[in-house]
Amino acid sequence: MGALITAEFRKILTTKLWWALLIPAVALAFGWSFVASLLTTSIAQAVKDDPTFQRAQLTFQDAPWSVIALSRAINISTIFPMLFGALGVSSELHRRTITTSFLTASSRSALLSAKAATYLVWGIGYGIVIAGFAMLGTLAGSHGNYLPDAGGFLLIALAGVLSSLLWTMLGLGVGALLGSTTGSIVSLIIYAVIAEPIIDLLLHNHIAGSLPNGSADGLTGSTAAQVIIDHLHSPNLSLLPQDAIDALYNVIRVSAGALGAFTWWASGLIFLAWTLAFFLTGVLINRQRDIT
Amino acid sequence: MHDGSGRITVQGLTKQFGPVTAVQNLSFTVEPGSVTGFLGPNGAGKTTTLRMALGLVNPTAGTTTINGVPFGQLGQPARVVGAVLEAQGFHPKRTARDHLRVYAAAIGMPDARADQVLQLVGLGPAAGRGAGSFSLGMKQRLALATALLGDPQILVLDEPANGLDPEGIAWLRTFLQAYARAGRTVLISSHILPEVEQTVDQVIIISRGQTMYNGPLEHLRRSQQSRVLVAPSDAAALTKALRDDEIYNVEALQDGRIAVGGVEAKQVADIALKAGVSVYGIEEERVNLEQLYLNLTNSSPYGGPFQPGYPPQQPPYQPQPPYPPQQPPYQQPYQQQQYQQPYQPPQQSPYQQQPYQQPYDPNQYQQQQQPYQPPPDPYAPPPNPYAPPQDQRPQDYQQQQDRNEQGGDR
Numbered sequence: 001m002g003a004l005i006t007a008e009f010r011k012i013l014t015t016k017l018w019w020a021l022l023i024p025a026v027a028l029a030f031g032w033s034f035v036a037s038l039l040t041t042s043i044a045q046a047v048k049d050d051p052t053f054q055r056a057q058l059t060f061q062d063a064p065w066s067v068i069a070l071s072r073a074i075n076i077s078t079i080f081p082m083l084f085g086a087l088g089v090s091s092e093l094h095r096r097t098i099t100t101s102f103l104t105a106s107s108r109s110a111l112l113s114a115k116a117a118t119y120l121v122w123g124i125g126y127g128i129v130i131a132g133f134a135m136l137g138t139l140a141g142s143h144g145n146y147l148p149d150a151g152g153f154l155l156i157a158l159a160g161v162l163s164s165l166l167w168t169m170l171g172l173g174v175g176a177l178l179g180s181t182t183g184s185i186v187s188l189i190i191y192a193v194i195a196e197p198i199i200d201l202l203l204h205n206h207i208a209g210s211l212p213n214g215s216a217d218g219l220t221g222s223t224a225a226q227v228i229i230d231h232l233h234s235p236n237l238s239l240l241p242q243d244a245i246d247a248l249y250n251v252i253r254v255s256a257g258a259l260g261a262f263t264w265w266a267s268g269l270i271f272l273a274w275t276l277a278f279f280l281t282g283v284l285i286n287r288q289r290d291i292t
Numbered sequence: 293m294h295d296g297s298g299r300i301t302v303q304g305l306t307k308q309f310g311p312v313t314a315v316q317n318l319s320f321t322v323e324p325g326s327v328t329g330f331l332g333p334n335g336a337g338k339t340t341t342l343r344m345a346l347g348l349v350n351p352t353a354g355t356t357t358i359n360g361v362p363f364g365q366l367g368q369p370a371r372v373v374g375a376v377l378e379a380q381g382f383h384p385k386r387t388a389r390d391h392l393r394v395y396a397a398a399i400g401m402p403d404a405r406a407d408q409v410l411q412l413v414g415l416g417p418a419a420g421r422g423a424g425s426f427s428l429g430m431k432q433r434l435a436l437a438t439a440l441l442g443d444p445q446i447l448v449l450d451e452p453a454n455g456l457d458p459e460g461i462a463w464l465r466t467f468l469q470a471y472a473r474a475g476r477t478v479l480i481s482s483h484i485l486p487e488v489e490q491t492v493d494q495v496i497i498i499s500r501g502q503t504m505y506n507g508p509l510e511h512l513r514r515s516q517q518s519r520v521l522v523a524p525s526d527a528a529a530l531t532k533a534l535r536d537d538e539i540y541n542v543e544a545l546q547d548g549r550i551a552v553g554g555v556e557a558k559q560v561a562d563i564a565l566k567a568g569v570s571v572y573g574i575e576e577e578r579v580n581l582e583q584l585y586l587n588l589t590n591s592s593p594y595g596g597p598f599q600p601g602y603p604p605q606q607p608p609y610q611p612q613p614p615y616p617p618q619q620p621p622y623q624q625p626y627q628q629q630q631y632q633q634p635y636q637p638p639q640q641s642p643y644q645q646q647p648y649q650q651p652y653d654p655n656q657y658q659q660q661q662q663p664y665q666p667p668p669d670p671y672a673p674p675p676n677p678y679a680p681p682q683d684q685r686p687q688d689y690q691q692q693q694d695r696n697e698q699g700g701d702r
Binding site: 004010014095096099103104107108290291292 | 309339340343346347348349350364366367368369373375377378380381382383384385386390391393394395398399400438441442
């Protein structure tokens, strides 16, 4: 297994795809978080003067609103590790190197397991870089008052790394399942960027939070929302009617991109289940696939 | 664990792709120590069979084993069997050396092995170039280098001569023969017999997914039965004179000539002279190996109608159409030079270049080949391809061979 993982690492490192996808991931993570935190800062400034919140004496001044920008930037940037994963098996099928890969592996399952282990590491690597640059963008774009503390930062970054690795594995599974580079890339992008956001908007309940994209967004988004809510949680909040509190939490979740999402750990488990479902189906399909 | 025998066994193998039967009930064994040619026209099921043996395609029915176990149970398959299946299995941007290092790592060979095999196949100078810039011949060499990484006991090559120049083919031939002489197994497929004729010792000929011949090339070559067609002034006298000389394989032809099997023209002329019979015309008639192959596979080089799943519509040995002789169109001049001449058995060489001149009557042919004459008679009857017309299935061919080995069943 170690030998096959070494081989998989060499396959990745001897071609340019990994940094061809890492560059836009870095640019998007930094750019998105920078612009979004500028935006959050100005919105927070405006909301701060709202009479309802003033009456509740909520300390908006130092609430960590910029985590919304951070989690959103991470969510959108994980598209690149997803594509990276999607090409893991499908490009081998496309380039026909899968023949030699199967011939040099003790079994197809061994090869796909080695790929899973390899792409897990790469997913984490992409996640660390993306989360790192998203944090830098947030730091650069946000007003100091709206930044979370180190713990909050770390929590969201951790959720981001987890999300990146799960997206990578989901991509790997879909690529193995469909067996076509174009097919898997196009369907993943259309689904994650267009189809599911629309579905989520239409449903905006826990069904949306149970879908792959919804649960992945929930992983980071719910963490971010929790960081803010924990900060807001003060005796003063109970002065508001329960409806208002629910509405406030909902607005925070929606802002963080966690529309209809479960809590971060439930979202993570749901997304893990999706990833495993796609990956295991992909493995099963490839055990039977005729390499002609 | 595998038995280390170096044997490839294919047993009752069948593969259907939807409605198309690519391979039907195919059985054969490939032994170590020789180069085995796996021949058949395009679409005969060669590639599918090889891919099934290598665990890449799942058979619909039947089994294949390598060293006694299915490919998937070899454990370290690339240390046992190396395969050249296609010359396209490379990432265009990955260099040849990197490509080999990837798979050296997968097999557990040291990185230095990558450069070793590159040198071995003559790609040393191109090691740092992306495989996408390679010619087809270079890709074939890189594919061979990949197959050799694990120093395997068995080599399987699918149409390896594709894209190789004549020097490359000559090099490959020497290489594969040396490999087999070292006690290893080499299985090489081709749709052109002359391409591998000089390389192989054993041949398996398949057509429409079924085995048509399986045995030493030498047997097939010996079955290039030649006859002397002679136009004598007195056929009866010459026939008697021949019989006196213990030559019994004599047939009277409808055009008044007589056909004498198993002799040379010179011998017949001498006997006629002794018997005082005038000879008005004498010629040697022969079927060359390639003609034989084309008959067995029942196809022209451009392929007859492919009818998957059906037994051959015609007997495996089919009389050729009358004049003019059909020269296979794909024979390039260099191929004739490269492949055909060196393989002429010495006693036949003066006549080798004669085109096939006269169709055989299949009935006469059947009569001729019985009873079985054991080798070393150079004109021993063909061991198997000439099953009677009613015996069309490959299994019957095996039975025929068995009968022959028992000294004939009559």
